[in-house]
Every structure is written in structure tokens, then in C-alpha cells.
Amino acid sequence: MRLNSSNSLLSVPSSSLQIPEFPVGTNEGVNESIEFSLVIPTYNEAANVCKIVATLTDLLDEFIPGDYELIVVDDDSPDRTWEIAQSLMPEYPQLKVMRRQNERGLSSAVIRGWQVASGRVLGVIDGDLQHPPHILLKMLRAITEGAEVIDLAVASRHASGGGVSSWSVLRRFLSRGAQVLGLVILPEVLGRVSDPMSGYFLVRRSAIAGVTLNPIGYKILLEVIGRGKIRKITEVGYVFQEREEGESKVTWKQYIEYLHHLILLRSSTGRLAQLSHHFNIPIGRFIRFALVGLSGVFVDMTLLYLLSDPTTLNFPLTRSKILASEIAIYNNFLWNDIWTFGDISRQQKQWHQRIKRLLKFNIICLAGLVINVFVLNILFNKFGINRYVANLIAIGIATIWNFWINLKLSWRVTEVK
Numbered sequence: 001m002r003l004n005s006s007n008s009l010l011s012v013p014s015s016s017l018q019i020p021e022f023p024v025g026t027n028e029g030v031n032e033s034i035e036f037s038l039v040i041p042t043y044n045e046a047a048n049v050c051k052i053v054a055t056l057t058d059l060l061d062e063f064i065p066g067d068y069e070l071i072v073v074d075d076d077s078p079d080r081t082w083e084i085a086q087s088l089m090p091e092y093p094q095l096k097v098m099r100r101q102n103e104r105g106l107s108s109a110v111i112r113g114w115q116v117a118s119g120r121v122l123g124v125i126d127g128d129l130q131h132p133p134h135i136l137l138k139m140l141r142a143i144t145e146g147a148e149v150i151d152l153a154v155a156s157r158h159a160s161g162g163g164v165s166s167w168s169v170l171r172r173f174l175s176r177g178a179q180v181l182g183l184v185i186l187p188e189v190l191g192r193v194s195d196p197m198s199g200y201f202l203v204r205r206s207a208i209a210g211v212t213l214n215p216i217g218y219k220i221l222l223e224v225i226g227r228g229k230i231r232k233i234t235e236v237g238y239v240f241q242e243r244e245e246g247e248s249k250v251t252w253k254q255y256i257e258y259l260h261h262l263i264l265l266r267s268s269t270g271r272l273a274q275l276s277h278h279f280n281i282p283i284g285r286f287i288r289f290a291l292v293g294l295s296g297v298f299v300d301m302t303l304l305y306l307l308s309d310p311t312t313l314n315f316p317l318t319r320s321k322i323l324a325s326e327i328a329i330y331n332n333f334l335w336n337d338i339w340t341f342g343d344i345s346r347q348q349k350q351w352h353q354r355i356k357r358l359l360k361f362n363i364i365c366l367a368g369l370v371i372n373v374f375v376l377n378i379l380f381n382k383f384g385i386n387r388y389v390a391n392l393i394a395i396g397i398a399t400i401w402n403f404w405i406n407l408k409l410s411w412r413v414t415e416v417k
């Protein structure tokens, strides 16, 4: 392919994932900025890219001729979407193309596109035509022409006029389930819009400039609302179209990432985060530790059943319980070492270091068990508190002990001078 200035690819920024306040290379953005930049993330959309570029160009040429840009950000698709997009550039002067070879993922693709954008308003739309293009103008008008300052316009399947075309009951259920889960964990973010999973929205540059966005997960809108300075939001209903070409990239992995994303946002934004920052409490770690603890309860229960139940192995109860707890402790250690304290253990990878951590963890958790029994007894016998309430409090106290002492002793960061 012939490379000249009219069809050369955009280079991929390698800086942290922050949107500059003014377009890069401009003098405070005064003259060189444009009205609108729209990022189209693609992965194997060879069959769709021509059509979406053509449709969007028709729409925007009518509305703001010359004052916009389309930025296709392709992750080196095996079907060479980037190459097809590149070949369209001479015909569509507003089109730019980025081919990423060293980075992957939907959210970071969108952020990288915005980083090189010149628009005062930044947007994103799927490249597979599932997002109807004509909705775009309604959103753009709301932001640029509205009487009041609107920072974010979201295309929503759940606002009036919105919907999904022919989703199975299971898919609707999973989608709503994810939304409810998000509402519980992060109400102040997901509660602000009717369709927090939308990947079709426009945001004012000034509302997200200067904050570092996290690339995790599929749902970049959560980052924008969670970390940006978003005052007013407007929603425009749309019907999520069926895919005609290519296929969705969503797998079960996205659900796990979504949960991780919610927890990360929870622990780094909001009032709780301010408090924990103020008092220097690692709240995110604690939440991870508590979740791992919950998995340990599950392991303990299952093993207790398998070992001691009369219908299974029928071992004596005490012996079974000791074995079950010990294995639950290994389970918890493993996940804590990989996940809760992963950043620390990755710096101390040698086997003798791991075994040392495991031994410390084991001893501290056993002490935690003693504390648990002790507190339970005091609350129940001395204060007459209901045994289950007492047990809950005792578990809480033991968890805090386990967390705090392990943080200080097992996964201690050794200061290197």
C-alpha cells in the first residue's frame, strides 16, 4: 500500500491513559481544535467498516462539515480491518486510522483514540452497526446546542424509544443482572443513567481531561461517569440492532472483568475512598481479602460435608473440620497471594519467600480462629447477644485481625533504601 500524508496511520500514544485538556500539538486548542471527534473501536470488523464510515460521514458532513473527525482504532485485527479503513482515507478526508499492535482491549482503544483527538466533544460508537448512526446527531445537538451545559449524552436502550431487537430471555436477564449488581456496588455511578452498559455516548472533553482512566473491562462509560467531572447528563433512546456481519467479542471473561472493574471503581472513588485515603486504609485490598475469605468459607463447608457427612466419608467431625479449615487456608492464601496482594508478591517471587508468606498466613489465621471463638464466647455468654449475631461480629473482628496483621507481616513491602 502506498503511504503518504493522506493515508498514513496515526501513531499510538504510549503515555498514561489520560485525555489532554487541549488537543495535542495545539496552542491551548484555540484555533486548531474541532467540534467533534468520534472513535470507532474495531476488532475483525472488515465487513462493516466501509459502511459505518460512509454512513457517519454522510450524517456529519450535513451537520458540521469539516468540523469533525472519525478515528478508527483497530487492534491489529487478523481480518485486516485497519488496512481496509486505511484504504478509505483518500475518499474520506475526515477519517483517521490507528493500528495498535502492542495493546489490546476495547476500553483502552477508546482512550487511545481520544488521546489523539482534536475535538471539544469526544464520542464512541461500535463499529458493527449495532448502534444506529442517526441517533448521533440528537446526542451531538444536546451537548453543543443545549441551553444548559450538558457534559455527557448517552444512547440508551432503556430510555424512551429504546430497546433491543430480538434478544433471548437469557441475554436480557444477564444484562439486567449485571446492571443490578452494579447498582448495588456502585449506585452513585450506575444510578445516574438508565443504560450504564452503553458503549455509545458523547462526552465533553473538559469533563474527562486530566484524570487517568483505567483500561479494565468493556464498559468505558463507567470510567467516564466514575472518574470524570460529569455534571449534567442527557439520554437518547435507541434500539440495539442485530449484528449482520462479523461476531461479538463478548465472552464470560467480560463478566469477570466487569465485576473487577466495579470493585476497582468502588475502591477508588466516592466517599468511602476519601475516608480510606484520609486514614490510609487500603479499602480495595480489604474488599478483595473479604471476598477471598468468602470463597474460603465455601471451600471449608464443601470439604466438611465431603469428609464428615454420614452419606460420604463419615470421618470424625473434629478431624474433618481441621482438615477442611487447613485446606480453606491454602485456598485463601493462594488467591490472596495472586490477587489481593498480587502487586506485592510479584516482587517477591522466590519459592522460599512464598513458603515464608504461607507459613505466616497460616499462623495468623489460626490465631484469628482463636480470636473468633473467644469473641463469640464473650458476646454470647457475657452479653447475652444472639449467637448468630455474635458470630457475625466475631467473624468481622477476626477478618479485620487477619487482614491487618497479614498486611503488616505476610505481604509486607520491604523498604529498600
Ligand code: GDD
Binding pocket: 041, 042, 043, 044, 045, 073, 074, 075, 104, 105, 106, 109, 125, 126, 127, 128, 130, 197, 198, 199, 200, 218, 219, 220, 247, 248, 249, 250
Ligand atoms: N479496538 C478494539 N479492541 N475494538 C474492540 C475490541 C478490542 O479488544 N473488542 C471489541 N471491539 C469493538 C468491536 O469490533 C465492536 O465494534 C465494538 O467494539 C463492540 O464490540 P461487540 O463485541 O460487538 O460488543 P456487543 O455487541 O456485545 O455490545 C455491547 O457492548 C458494547 C461496548 O460496550 C453492548 O453493551 C453495547 O451497547 C456496547 O456498546
Ligand code: MN
Binding pocket: 126, 128, 130, 243, 248
Ligand atoms: Mn456488537
